[in-house]
Amino acid sequence: MGGTPAGPVCQDDHDFALWEKRVDALMVLCGNTGLFTVDGLRRALEDMGEEAFETMSYYERWIAAINQNLLESGTYSIEELGARMEEVARRGPTYGEAQDG
Amino acid sequence: MPHDHLSPSGHPYRKDDDHPLTYWQTMEIAVRELLVEKGVLTPAQITAQIETMDARSPANGAAVVARAWVDPDFKARLLQDASAASREMGFDIGPLHLIAVENTKEIHNLIVCTLCSCYPRNLLGLPPDWYKTRAYRSRAVREPRKVLEEFGLSLSKETQIRVHDSTADMRYIVLPARPDGTDNLSEADLAALVTRDSMIGTGLPKQP
Structure with missing residues (x-):
């Protein structure tokens, strides 16, 4: 990218939204636990390719990369993630309504 | 943004709460809940981490810069090891390896992270949006003088520009030059002149 x-x-x-601050916190805390490192984050970000930089916001790319690393580390399965995302989406139409299970 | 969308209490709704839930927000909620359920993190840890980041701001860096302006011994320690010097002032900057680079009459320093968004976040807080843009990251190393002009900073041709590319483990902070005519100012008044951008190198300190 440089050059x-x-x-x-x-x-x-812009002021960071709560969900963005949470993504940032998850990255720092997962790094502290040793589940994966900032290098793992960066690898996943770079694997996304050029298009992701055009279509996704900064913390959207981050949560995608964090999730990729957590799936790879076996912290949870893709099935568990899918089921939970469906459940979250059913809670309500806005972040405020969906954020707490 | 006009505050035409008010809650019953008369306050604007939080931006993140009143828009339709996005796919990636859904993922954030799901990932966070799974991490808690699996015993990896606690909600209290997450809240505390957000509060810690919120408490970090450019004011911390400004205090360090002002101290360096008034205390030559501190300045020497800062240029030797900015992590240790910042900790000396009570700023918890974690394991970050922080390097201070000094602006002089001949040299102007600029920091960037061409790979992603590495920033002295444990001292200054989260980076501004533009620091993370492709445009800044691409061009800061290629045509820094032109980028600085877009930020309203025109340097003379004689001034040498040094661009420092940050990494995950090594972060830079610019020690801007003390403005002229500030001999009588207190350390606190000096700190008020130090802007975030002056510590990134895209600006200069305010004039008194």
Whole structure:
């Protein structure tokens, strides 16, 4: 990425949403437990390819990469994840309603 | 954003709470709950980590910079080992290897992470959005002078620009030059002049 041509730097900034802060916290804490490292995060991010940088936000890429590492470490299975995501989605239409099981 | 979407109490709804749930938010909730159920993390740990990050802000870095401006011995220690010098001031910056690079009349330093978003987050808090953009990461190493101009910082041609590429284990912070005409200011007043961007290198400290 360093040195490749690119357009102007967009200087907009935003306050982090709660779900983004939680993703950040999960990464730091999983790193502390030794489940995976920041190198594991970065590998998963780079495996996503160029398109992910165009279509996903920063913490969207992070949660995808964290999940990839947790699946690989066997912390939970893809079936468990799928079932839980379906259950979460049924709780309500907004993050506020779905966030607590 | 206009506050035209108010809760019954008259306050704006939290941005993350009043939009339709996204796929990735759903994943965050599911992953967090599974980590708790599997006994990997506790909800209290997650809350505490968020509070710890929220408490970190550029003000911490500004205090370190101001101390270096008034205390030559501290400045020497900061340039020797910025992690240890920051801890000396009571800032818990974890295992981070922090390196301070000094701006002078001849040299201007700029920090970037071309690989992702490594940033002195344990001292300054989370990085601004633009620091994480492809545009900044790509161009800071290729045409730093032009990038700085977009940030409103025009350096003379004689000033040498040094760009420092951060890694997961090694983070940089810029020690900006003390503005002229600040001889009579207290350490606290000096700290108020130190902006986040001046510690990244995309800005200069405020003038008194």
